[in-house]
Amino acid sequence: MSNRPYDVILYGASGFVGQQTVQYFARHTRFDEVRWAIAGRNRQKLEKVKSEVGAAVDILVADSRDQTAIDTLVSQTRVLLNTAGPFALYGDGIVDACVRFGTHYVDITGETPWVKSLIDRYHEPAATNGTRIIPFCGFDSVPSDLGTYSVVRHLQQELGIACTKVKGYFQANGGFNGGTLASGINLYETGQMKEVSDPFLLKPPQEHSHQEIRLNQDLVFPQYDADIETWVGPFFMSPINTRVVRRSCALFEQWGISYGTDFNYQEYFKFDPPLAWLKATGITAGMALFNGAMQQKSLRHFLKSIFPQPGSGPSKKTMNEGWFCCELLGFGEDGQKVQGLIYDVGDPGNRATVKFLCESALSLALQENELPGGSERGGILTPATGLGDVLAQRLRQTGMHIEVKMI
Numbered sequence: 001m002s003n004r005p006y007d008v009i010l011y012g013a014s015g016f017v018g019q020q021t022v023q024y025f026a027r028h029t030r031f032d033e034v035r036w037a038i039a040g041r042n043r044q045k046l047e048k049v050k051s052e053v054g055a056a057v058d059i060l061v062a063d064s065r066d067q068t069a070i071d072t073l074v075s076q077t078r079v080l081l082n083t084a085g086p087f088a089l090y091g092d093g094i095v096d097a098c099v100r101f102g103t104h105y106v107d108i109t110g111e112t113p114w115v116k117s118l119i120d121r122y123h124e125p126a127a128t129n130g131t132r133i134i135p136f137c138g139f140d141s142v143p144s145d146l147g148t149y150s151v152v153r154h155l156q157q158e159l160g161i162a163c164t165k166v167k168g169y170f171q172a173n174g175g176f177n178g179g180t181l182a183s184g185i186n187l188y189e190t191g192q193m194k195e196v197s198d199p200f201l202l203k204p205p206q207e208h209s210h211q212e213i214r215l216n217q218d219l220v221f222p223q224y225d226a227d228i229e230t231w232v233g234p235f236f237m238s239p240i241n242t243r244v245v246r247r248s249c250a251l252f253e254q255w256g257i258s259y260g261t262d263f264n265y266q267e268y269f270k271f272d273p274p275l276a277w278l279k280a281t282g283i284t285a286g287m288a289l290f291n292g293a294m295q296q297k298s299l300r301h302f303l304k305s306i307f308p309q310p311g312s313g314p315s316k317k318t319m320n321e322g323w324f325c326c327e328l329l330g331f332g333e334d335g336q337k338v339q340g341l342i343y344d345v346g347d348p349g350n351r352a353t354v355k356f357l358c359e360s361a362l363s364l365a366l367q368e369n370e371l372p373g374g375s376e377r378g379g380i381l382t383p384a385t386g387l388g389d390v391l392a393q394r395l396r397q398t399g400m401h402i403e404v405k406m407i
Helices: 016-028 043-053 067-074 092-101 112-129 142-158 178-189 210-215 238-254 276-294 297-306 316-321 348-366 388-397
Strands: 006-011 036-040 058-061 077-082 104-107 132-134 163-173 223-225 230-233 264-271 323-332 337-345 401-406
Touching: 006 016, 006 067, 006 348, 016 036, 016 043, 016 178, 016 348, 036 043, 043 058, 067 077, 067 092, 077 092, 077 348, 092 104, 092 112, 092 132, 104 348, 112 132, 112 238, 132 348, 142 163, 142 238, 142 264, 142 323, 142 337, 142 388, 142 401, 178 276, 178 297, 230 276, 238 264, 264 276, 276 297, 316 348, 323 348, 337 348, 348 388, 388 401
Parallel strands: 006 036, 006 077, 036 058, 077 104, 104 132, 163 264
Antiparallel strands: 163 323, 223 230, 230 264, 323 337, 337 401
């Protein structure tokens, strides 16, 4: 791949998140270090993005439904960064080409049924040729996956004990963009929400005990959590993030570097006092009402009309003033606990997602030989299994707070 003209191609560069990836690359990379280009299906929109950013980058045009054009695009780069969703509608041909041409791939999807289809079709071929296909490189699911990985490895490497459980607690402030909402709506309209509810959707097929099934079910109602001495509720991204972490656990176990026997991961919305119970109850009820409305075709049609449309999103002020905090508790087999923390300023669905995604792509482009598993590792991977400590260190260098400590 060293003979290819580009290190990274940013596909979907004229979309709301795509434009932010162009801005990020323009601000954080040098052309003598990273050869990159922007791509999409509309040259006029791409020209506008290039002009606004002021970057002297090449423009490549390829419609995701034109496989010949996508093949030509993918064959020219070492890494393909994709922000063009819904990915279940527009991503198949791109991933197919990446696997065939041995091009590493990252995206920001949260569409677990689509990724399950990728695993079924492409995991073995990608593993065979050492191609890293890494979905979930946005806010879903880097904090959960990379945070859990860091906590587990700290227990194993620093304390010499296996991990039995990790609990993740989220707090965040920000907004949604139209592309993210469109991907979520597509899950309801295609009837894939039933698949989403499978707690082991992304793991290799295997039998699960009744106890294992019970322990891995998503939280439904608010509850008091004695470990952090406050109330928690269901986290709306838990049906995505927990599946990704469980896939990481399963892959590491296959490779002989297990998280621990009967390892369990779960995550929650955390609510601070005062009135933590009331907050947890109110947010949980609101989420239940929203989910119920989305299951009704007529109400879904109405909500689509008032949601931000694809290509639009929060104001710069909202994105700049947003923030997220992911706290993690890791439990060792001997009862010892460690605390992990991933925190950053900036709207999680846009600013943080763009940082996660771009640094994931740069990890592949600039530090491929340092990635976990070496050059031989490939497949439909996760941020933890495909990028690991390399991504964590790059994120720290951007100012993101990532730490693990004893408590």
